[in-house]
Every structure is written in structure tokens, then in C-alpha cells.
Amino acid sequence: MKFIKKGILSTYQNLGNNGLRHLGVNPSGAMDRFTVRLLNIALQNDENQPILEMHFPAPEILFEEDTVIIIGGADFSATIDNEPIVNWKTILVKTGNILRFKKLIAGSRAYLATKKSENNFLPYIGQVSNFDHSKTIRFTEGNEFELLTEKSKKSFENQGFNTSKDSNRMGFRMNAEALEVKTKKELVSSAVDFGTIQLLPSGQIIVLMADHQTSGGYPRLGNVISVDLPKLAQSNMNSTFMFKKVSVEEAEDLLLKQELELQKLKTSIRFFNDKHKN
Structure with missing residues (x-):
């Protein structure tokens, strides 16, 4: 090419x-x-x-x-x-x-x-x-989710978050009504991953993406489930999403379902090849 x-x-x-x-x-x-x-x-x-x-x-x-x-x-x-x-x-x-x-x-x-x-x-x-055109991003609860006030916990799942123009391959900044913690405290830097949702000092959130750092000191509110990361990756500036909390078990079931679909595709391709070679 x-x-x-x-x-x-x-x-x-x-x-x-x-x-x-x-x-x-x-x-x-x-x-x-x-x-x-x-x-x-x-x-x-x-x-x-x-x-x-x-x-x-x-x-x-x-x-x-x-x-x-x-x-x-x-x-x-x-x-x-x-x-x-x-x-x-x-x-x-x-x-x-x-x-x-x-x-x-x-x-x-x-x-x-x-x-x-x-x-x-x-x-x-x-x-x-x-x-996938749906606008719901599912996440599992993070280690510091409980630092949020009860009002902010509800707000996190009941308001729209807009993808900021400052988003890139390292992280997507999301704009919405600022979230609040019960008490501010210093955190030891901890491991983060693709999809980790961090709470910034401003009360806004950032979702770490493919070029994320390996550790960070901001509160980890949750982690976007694997099957929804592509949907988020395909969003444009000012795209609006709602977050929905799911259990780890549900996230695993959704991932397993996705893997089964991939296996079906592989089987279809093998069947296609066998049929046309014989």
C-alpha cells in the first residue's frame, strides 16, 4: 500500500x-x-x-x-x-x-x-x-466509589455525560454536573486500566483509554466493562452517554456472550472454507 x-x-x-x-x-x-x-x-x-x-x-x-x-x-x-x-x-x-x-x-x-x-x-x-448506537455505558463499581456522597452516587447514573474536546487516546474527559465526595483525602497511587473511571479534583470524570498511564492517584469510581469500551472509543466530541452500574458477574456474562459470538463467526468461516474447497 x-x-x-x-x-x-x-x-x-x-x-x-x-x-x-x-x-x-x-x-x-x-x-x-x-x-x-x-x-x-x-x-x-x-x-x-x-x-x-x-x-x-x-x-x-x-x-x-x-x-x-x-x-x-x-x-x-x-x-x-x-x-x-x-x-x-x-x-x-x-x-x-x-x-x-x-x-x-x-x-x-x-x-x-x-x-x-x-x-x-x-x-x-x-x-x-x-x-452499536446505544448511549448507555455500563461499569462495575470501583474501589473509591463509596467516597461519593449519596447525592453524587445517584447523579452519576442519572445524568448525561458529554465527551469533551480535550479527549484523546490517553483518556476521555466527560463533562456533567460536578460530583462530590464525602471527605477529601489523599490516596496512594494505584493501578489503573483501560476503562478506569477516575474522579478529577474539579468533580468531573475521566475514562482512561488505550494509551492510559499504568497508575494514578485520583479516586477510581469504576471501570467501564470490556464489551462497552468499543462503543465509548467510537464516540465523537460532545457525544452524550449515561452510565449504568452492573455487577462483576453481569459484566463477565456479557463478555462471555461476546466471545461466543466471535466463536460462531470463526465456525462460520471454517464452514464456508470447507464448503468451497470441496
Whole structure:
């Protein structure tokens, strides 16, 4: 692939690199990791293979060899040689074709996965996902949730939070009526993760994202559940969300359900390949 135009903040990202947090190095990786997995599965790549994470305006890309591609995540109105193509389906792109993105339709980050076109590769042609438009972000209670006043506990789940323009890959700042704690106290820095919800001194919150630090001293009100992180990652400036507290058991059940759906997709692809090879 040759980049005719680079676009804004276009980077190759995988599912993150673990094992170095004790040295202060965070895993980083894609903001919408579920989409990375889906697209790589559809192309029968390793799930952790890096793919292109794009923001709008997105890059223009010239393909210098026949390539199978699939785009997912945000909808940037993709075209091949100015002919519209759809997200979530594998497409054979010929040598010399140019991929362009016309306008932002929905979402914040689009992803492009690729695979060299080979005679023995049978691309899966079914649709693999749909964009989640719901505005509820579920979270599990954090270690310092009890520091909130009773009024703020209720307010946390009964008011809308707007994504601030100051949000980035490190964290999403959310604006709403300020939350209050019963008593202010100094906290020892503790481990944080992708999705940790921290309470800032201003009473506003920040949700840590893919490039988060490894530890922090702000109160940890909760953690966004894994299955809702992609939804948050796909939000744009001034997107409004409601937070809903769920149990750890419910969060685990939702994650298990998601993993089962991925296994169904893998099974469908194996069945598709077996059917067409015989």
C-alpha cells in the first residue's frame, strides 16, 4: 500500500502489548479492540495482527498489488476508485485501485485490515458486525466509589455525560454536573486500566483509554466493562452517554456472550472454507 495522503493520526495498532506494566509501560493498542479482532478473523489473520486505525479526514491509499481488504468501526463513506463500498465485508482490491473516504457518517475511528490476495485464500463474504448506537455505558463499581456522597452516587447514573474536546487516546474527559465526595483525602497511587473511571479534583470524570498511564492517584469510581469500551472509543466530541452500574458477574456474562459470538463467526468461516474447497 502507498499512502497518497496520510490523513489525521493514522497509526497501525494491535490488541496491545502486555507484560511491561511493572516498568511503567502501558499496553497501548487499538482503541476499538473488538473491531480489530472482527476484521482479522474475517480475513483469517491472527487476531493480534496490527491493522490501520484511522480518523477523519482519513488517508488516501493506492494499492500496489491485489489485496483483500475489510473496513470496520466508524463509517467514513469509503470508496474504491470513487465507487462506494460498505463496511464489514471483505472486498478484493485490484492493483492500481485507490481507497478514499468521503465523509464522516458515524463513529470516530475506522479500521482497515488487509491480506495479500493468494490463489488458495477464500475470503469470507458475509457481514460480520453492526455499529452499536446505544448511549448507555455500563461499569462495575470501583474501589473509591463509596467516597461519593449519596447525592453524587445517584447523579452519576442519572445524568448525561458529554465527551469533551480535550479527549484523546490517553483518556476521555466527560463533562456533567460536578460530583462530590464525602471527605477529601489523599490516596496512594494505584493501578489503573483501560476503562478506569477516575474522579478529577474539579468533580468531573475521566475514562482512561488505550494509551492510559499504568497508575494514578485520583479516586477510581469504576471501570467501564470490556464489551462497552468499543462503543465509548467510537464516540465523537460532545457525544452524550449515561452510565449504568452492573455487577462483576453481569459484566463477565456479557463478555462471555461476546466471545461466543466471535466463536460462531470463526465456525462460520471454517464452514464456508470447507464448503468451497470441496
